[in-house]
Amino acid sequence: MRRTVLLVFLGTLLTVTGCIKPEAENMEADILVMTLPDSVLISPPSITNTSVTAFVNFEKLNIKAVTPQFTLTEGASIQPASGTPQDFSKPVTYTVTSEDGHWKKEYRVSLLRNVAPDNFMFENWVINPDGNYYIPYELVESEHQNIWASGNSGFSLIAPEKRPEAYPTQRTADAAQGQYAAYLETKSTGALGAIVGMPIAAGNLFLGSFDGAKALTAPLEATIFGIPFNKKPLRLTGSYKYVSGGPVTDKTGKPVIPAQQDLCDIYAVLFKASTEKPFLNGSNVLTDPSVVAIAQLPSGVATSGSGYQAFDLTFNYKSAVNEADLSAFAYKIAIVFSSSKNGAAFEGAVGSKLYIDNVKIVTQ
Amino acid sequence: MKRLHLLILFLAFALETTAQTGKKVSLNVRAGVSIGAATPVGIPVSVRKIESYNPGFQPTVEAGLGYRFSAKFGLATGLRFEQKGMTTDARVKAYYTTFNEAGSNGNESVTGYFTGRVKTKIKNSYLTLPLHLTYHNNSSFTFKAGGFVSLLLDNRFSGDAREGYIRNQTPVGEREDIDAASYDFSDNVRRVNAGIEVGTDYRLSSNFFISANLNYALTPLMEPGFRSIDFGLHNIYLNLGIGYRFH
Numbered sequence: 001m002r003r004t005v006l007l008v009f010l011g012t013l014l015t016v017t018g019c020i021k022p023e024a025e026n027m028e029a030d031i032l033v034m035t036l037p038d039s040v041l042i043s044p045p046s047i048t049n050t051s052v053t054a055f056v057n058f059e060k061l062n063i064k065a066v067t068p069q070f071t072l073t074e075g076a077s078i079q080p081a082s083g084t085p086q087d088f089s090k091p092v093t094y095t096v097t098s099e100d101g102h103w104k105k106e107y108r109v110s111l112l113r114n115v116a117p118d119n120f121m122f123e124n125w126v127i128n129p130d131g132n133y134y135i136p137y138e139l140v141e142s143e144h145q146n147i148w149a150s151g152n153s154g155f156s157l158i159a160p161e162k163r164p165e166a167y168p169t170q171r172t173a174d175a176a177q178g179q180y181a182a183y184l185e186t187k188s189t190g191a192l193g194a195i196v197g198m199p200i201a202a203g204n205l206f207l208g209s210f211d212g213a214k215a216l217t218a219p220l221e222a223t224i225f226g227i228p229f230n231k232k233p234l235r236l237t238g239s240y241k242y243v244s245g246g247p248v249t250d251k252t253g254k255p256v257i258p259a260q261q262d263l264c265d266i267y268a269v270l271f272k273a274s275t276e277k278p279f280l281n282g283s284n285v286l287t288d289p290s291v292v293a294i295a296q297l298p299s300g301v302a303t304s305g306s307g308y309q310a311f312d313l314t315f316n317y318k319s320a321v322n323e324a325d326l327s328a329f330a331y332k333i334a335i336v337f338s339s340s341k342n343g344a345a346f347e348g349a350v351g352s353k354l355y356i357d358n359v360k361i362v363t364q
Numbered sequence: 365m366k367r368l369h370l371l372i373l374f375l376a377f378a379l380e381t382t383a384q385t386g387k388k389v390s391l392n393v394r395a396g397v398s399i400g401a402a403t404p405v406g407i408p409v410s411v412r413k414i415e416s417y418n419p420g421f422q423p424t425v426e427a428g429l430g431y432r433f434s435a436k437f438g439l440a441t442g443l444r445f446e447q448k449g450m451t452t453d454a455r456v457k458a459y460y461t462t463f464n465e466a467g468s469n470g471n472e473s474v475t476g477y478f479t480g481r482v483k484t485k486i487k488n489s490y491l492t493l494p495l496h497l498t499y500h501n502n503s504s505f506t507f508k509a510g511g512f513v514s515l516l517l518d519n520r521f522s523g524d525a526r527e528g529y530i531r532n533q534t535p536v537g538e539r540e541d542i543d544a545a546s547y548d549f550s551d552n553v554r555r556v557n558a559g560i561e562v563g564t565d566y567r568l569s570s571n572f573f574i575s576a577n578l579n580y581a582l583t584p585l586m587e588p589g590f591r592s593i594d595f596g597l598h599n600i601y602l603n604l605g606i607g608y609r610f611h
Contacts, residue, residue, distance in 0.1 A: 024409045027458050027477065027535035049538045098535065105536040130538050157474055157532055157540045191472045192463070195546070213529060217541040 025100035026075050031107055033071035040066075042228045042329045044278050046209035048153070049130055052109040053146055053209070055228045055329070063088050066111060075099025091144065112145050116229050116333070118361040120238075122182045125171045131156030133167040136182060136205075147227050149208050154215025154222060155201045158192040168203035168339070172355060176239035176308040181357035184339040186245055186262070186348045199253040200350055202343020206336040208279065220282035220344055226271065226332030231363035233315050233333060236268040236295040238359035239308040244301070245349030248342070262349035263300030263341040266311060268361065269293070272325070273332045282344045285334060292331065293317045300341050308357065335359065390430040392442075394575060396605020398422040401450050402486050402585045404595040410459040414452060415481065422447040422487075424603055430498065438498040440508060448601050449487035449520075456482050456528075458535055462592035463525065463545045475592075477535045480528015480542060486521050488553060488585075488599075490514035494561060504567040512579060514557040521585075522548040552590045557581050557599060565607070577603040 034045045034052050040061050045054035056066075065085040070078050079095045086092045091110040097103070117138045125134045133152040138145040150169035156162065164170055172183035184203025193199055196216055207227045214222040242264045248256045269285055270293040280288050286296075295313035303309045325331065337356050340348025399419040428442035457479050464473035496510035526544040531537045563577030581599035 020407055020411065020413065021409045023412065023457065028531065029536050030539075049536075103534065103536045130532075153538055154540075156538060157530075158472075192474060213539045213541045215540060217543050 025098075026073055027098050027100055027103050028073040029076045029096040029098040029103050029105045030073045031070050031078070031094070031096060032073065034109070035069040035071070036066070036111075037061075043226075043273065043332070046224065048209065049212065050105065050107055050128075051146060052107055054111055056111045056113070057329075058113045063111065063113075068109070070094070072096055073098065110144070110146060112147075113140070113143060116140075116147075116227055117145070118231065118363060120335075120359040121178050122171065122175075122357055122359075123178045123180055125180060127164060128153070131159075131167075132162045132164060134164050134170045136171070147207055148205055149210040149224075150203070150205050151201060151210060151215065151219075151223065153210055153212035154219070155187070155189065157212075157215070158189050158196075158198075168201045169205055170203075174355060176355075176357035178357070181239075181355050182337065184337060184354040184356070186340045186343065186350055186352040188350045194253060197251045198346045199249065199251065200340070200343070200346055200348050202338050202340035202348050202352070203354060204336070204338045204343060205356070207334050219346075223282040223344070225269070225280045225282075225285050225334035225336065226273065226278075227334075228273075228329040229270065229331055229333035230327055230329050231361075232321050232326060233268065233270055233293065233295070233361045233363050235315065235362040236266075236311075236313045236335065236359070237362060238266075238311055239357045240264075240266065240311055241303045241306075241308050241355045242300065242339075243303075243351075243353040245340075245351035245353075248340075248347050248349055251346045256347060261301070262352045264352065264354045265297065265300050265336070265338045265341040266313070266356075267294060267296035268313070268315070268333060268335045270315065270321075270331055270333050272330060279332070280334065285336070292319055292321060308355065333361070335361075388432050390432075390609055390611065392428045392430065392573075392607050392609040394424075394426045394428060394605045394607035396424045396426075396575065396603050398424060398446060398448055398601040398603045400448065400599065400601030401452070402448070402597040402599050404597055408459075408595045410456050410594075411454050412457050413455040415455055416451075416453040418451040420449055420451060420487070422449050422601075424605060426494075426605075426607075428607070432500070436500055438500065440494070440496045440498050440510075442494055444492040444494060445489070445517075446492055446514075446603070447487060447489050448599050449485075451483070451485045453481060453483045456480065458531075460594040461525065461547070463530075463547045464592075474530065474532070474545075476530045476532045476537055478525050478528055478530045478542070480525055482523060482525050484521075484523040487519070488516060488521075488557075489518040490557060491517055496561065496563075506565040506567075506573075508561075508563045508565070508577070510561055512559060512561050514581075516553060516555045516557065519550055519553045521550050521553050522546065547592070549586070549590070549592060552587050552592070553585060554583060554587050556583065557585070558583050559599070563603075570611070571609055573607050573609060575603075575605050575607055577605075579603070 042055040064087045070082040088111040171180045175181040208225040244262045248260045271290045293315040295315040339352045339354040424446040426444035430440045432438040458477045462475045492514040494512040496508040499507040524546045559581035561579040565575045585597040
C-alpha cells in the first residue's frame, strides 16, 4: 500500500513540477577576447563590461583600417561584424546581441597610440554608464585615452547609493590647478560589504584597469596595474592634500590594535612586463621581481592646513633599464593613489580624503 | 478557490445533517512525517540540475474528529501542528534573484541574474485545520478528500548562492563573481497557506491505523509582490503517519 501511495505521490510531483527543461539560449552579451596581429599589440587588451582598450604600435598598422577579431559569449553576435576593417582613429562602438536576441550591450573599443602621457591634470572626467560613477581620461594628441581605473565598479554592486558623489573615487572642483582634481574618499560599503568582509572601500585611482568581476572574490587581483611607457622616469611630482578619517578599522569593522591613524599612499612603479606577466596587481605591485624602480610617498600622514602641498618623489632603481627594451615599450608604469594605505586589505578609516592634482612623471 | 468554498459549504451542510441524526462521532490522534517540497509548477528553465534534495525531518501531530452521517460517508476535521520543509541544492543559469542583508539604513540588496549553485533551506511550522469528506466501505481502508487551511506559526526560508557570478540588474549588467552570498526570505512567507488534500487510512486493529495524505497548496508560498524569485512556489507534501482511534 505504501509503495502504491509513494508511486502515486511521485507521479503527481513529477506531473506538477515537470522535468528539467532544455537549456535556454544565452542572455549574456560579452566580448571575451579581442584579437589583433601580435606585432601590432604592445600589451594585451583590457576588457571591461562596456569597453575594450588596447595599446598598439601605430607604425605597424593603418589606423584607418584595423581588423580586430572578437570572441563572444556563446551564440552572441556583434555589429560591425568581427573581422571587418574599421577606422580606429576614434574609438569604435560595437554592439553585441545575446543569443536569445533580447539583450544588447554597447562596447567602446579604443586602440591607443604608443604615446603614453607623462602629465596628468585630472581635468577630463566622464560618467561610466554602468555604475553612474566618474572616471578621468587623458587627451593625447586629441586621442581620448581611458588609462585610469578605480575600484568604483566593484563598489557599484554593493553600493548603498549610486550617485557619482557617493562613490569612493570621483572628481572635485577644489583643485590645485585648473577646474578639477581627483578626489578619493574611504567609504563604508554598508551591510552587504560587511558580510563579505569588506566593510570599507578606499578611494583609489591608478594607471591600468579594474576587473570588476573579481572585486569580491580576489580583490587584490582585481586591480590590474600598468600602461606601456617608453621613457626612463626620474621623479613623480604633484600636489595633494590629505585628511585622515581617524583610527583604522579592520576587515571586521573593529579598530586595529595597536590603534593607528589612517594614512594615504602615493606611489609609482616601473616594471618590465613579460608575455607571462603583462601586468602587476594589488598582490605584487611593490614586490614582484619584475619591478625596476619605485617612487613612494615616505609618510602618508594628514597634510597641515587646508591647502594643497607639493610632493616630489624620486624613483629608486633596483636594476638598470635596458634602453632598447625601453624604446620598444617593454616596460610599464603604474601610478597608484589611495585614500587608505591598507585599503587593499580593507583596513582604513571611513572619511579619509585624498585630493590629487597636477601630477607629472619627470623623465630623463 | 471558488471550488474550495463550495466544498466547505457542502461539508458544513453535511455536518449539520449528522448532528441532527446523531450518528457516531469518533476521536483520534495521529503522528507522522512529511516529505515534499515548496516547488514551482513546472521547473523553470533557469534551473539546470538538482544536485541534491533532502526532505529533512518534518513532524506532524494531529487531533482528529470524525462524523459518520451515513453507512458509507462521513467527514473529518481536526487540529494539526505540522512542519513543512526541505533543503535543495540546484545548479542554475541566469536565475533572477536578490541577495539581501539588513543594515543600519534598512534592507540592502543586490538584484540580478545569478549563474552558479543555489542552496535553499525551508522549514515552516503551521497550525492546520483540515476538512475532509470520508468514504468507508467494508475494507480496512478509509478514503478522504478535502481541503486545508494553515496558519504560519514559525518559519525559515534562507539559503546561499555560491560558485558562480551575478550580472547586476540585467543579463548584460556588470559581472561580479560570487564565492558565497546568503539570502533570507523568511519575512516574505505568507501567513496563510490553503489547498487541497487527499488521503487514506488503513486500519491495523480496532484502535490503530496508518495513514497517507497528499496535500497541495493552491495559495503560493510567498507574499504577493515578492519578486526575488521569479516563479511561484507551492507546497506539495506527502504525509505518512500512524494513529490511534478512541471509541
